[in-house]
Amino acid sequence: MTDRLDPARPEASAQLTGHRPTLSVVVCSYTMARWTDLVAAVRSLQRQHSPADEVLLVVDHCPELAVRAAGVLAGIRVVVNREQAGLSGARNTGVGLARGEVVAFLDDDAIADRDWTERLLAGYQDPRVLGVGGLVRPRWESGRPGWFPPEFDWVVGCSYRGMPEQPARVRNFIGANMSFRRAELIAAGGFRPDLGRIGNRPLGCEETELCIRLAAGRPEAELRYEPAAGVSHRVPEGRANWAYFRARCYAEGLSKAAVARHTGRGPALASERRYLRSTVPRGMVRAIRPGGGGPLELAALALGVAATLTGYATGRLRGPGGPGRLVGPVRRARDPGGAP
Known part of the structure; x- marks a missing residue:
């Protein structure tokens, strides 16, 4: 989850640099099953009004995908x-391989709006901005289920009702659509491998932990949410059901327990407390009103909260249960020449 901390500071009050930083876009993929989505994601980056200086496809331990991408997807760097x-x-x-001053991340099943890169980069004129993230719209493969509450669109990796509708300073971004100053990522040591998703395992929150770590002890620093920097994120039919909804909420609770161990419960749960106090109750009121989602949507809201809290409690009781440290700093390596 992400949440508003305060409105974005007016640019007039900052010493704007006027410098357009160079941009590397990183797309990560791990399976041939998303080939069609991956091609669409890359094409959306190549059709930007202001194209990135480079696009890197990082293939996660899938040699077949690396070979095919290197042979078919022209104009990008394919690395493993x-x-x-x-x-x-x-x-x-x-x-580690990026050359840009800013590194943006786009999911392999997301399509960037034509002005995505320029909207992201505009925020970096303010030197206080460490990162810029944007809106993630769900693109339902089989149509949105009538019971699925928009307050829980984070379950499918998308922006949800209750998030800011205007530029705002936030605690963290949604991973499908985010960017950071590369130097800041390097200095922070990158993403925690013990928190990230592996294959279909629905754990995560590595973006949340990283964002908290980046801004810790730096009250002047800003992570800026820019809803005009939009992408659409495909939601497959297999994620539009009650079983996935419950499992993903439970996994979110487990993940938040892990984040709390690393950052402390205050930073890890600040947005979630506001979400439970404000966003969910408003959703319940909306569901029971005429024209609302009715009993099924109300049940989904209750199930989502219960499953998430159960996952969090389970995670706290289990303790660390895995690596509790950074494996190592992000390496500044340069690839010798694409896929093997």
Whole structure:
């Protein structure tokens, strides 16, 4: 989840640099099953009004995909994940190989709006901005289920009702659409491999932990949410059901417990407390009103909260249960020449 901390500071009050930073876009992929989505994601980057200086496809331990992408997808750098298997390792590989001053991340099943890169980069004229993230719209493969509450669109990796509708300073971004100053990522040591998604395992929150770590002890620093920087994110039919909804909420609770161990419960749960106090109750009121989602949507809201809290409690009781430290700093490696 992400949440508003305060409105974005007016640019007039900052010493704007006027400098357009160079941009590397990193797309991570791990399976041939998303080939069609991956091609669409890359094409959306190549059709930008202001194209990135480079696009890197990081293939996460799937040699067949690396070979095919290198032979078919022209104009991008295809590299392999040299770190621990999983999304965090793949992202860290991309950061280490990137040449841009800013590194943006786009999911392999997302399509960027034509002005995505320029909207992201506009925020970096303010030197206080460490990162810029944007809106993630769901693109339902089989149509949105009538019971699925928009307050829980984070379950499918998308922006949800209750998030800011105007530019705002936030705690963290949604991973499908985010960017950071590369130097800041390098200095912070990158994403925690013990928190990132591996294959279909629905754990995560590595973006949340990274964002908290980046801004810790730096009250002047800003992570800026820019809803005009939009992408659409495909939601497959297999995620539009009650079983996935419950499992993903439970996994979110487990992940938040892990983040709380690393950052402390205050930073890890600040947005979630506001979400439970404000966003969910408003959703319940909306569901029971005429024209609302009715009993099924109300049940989904209750189930989502219960499953998430159960996952969090389970995670706290289990303790660390895995690596509790950064595996190592992001390496500044340069690839010798694409896919093997």
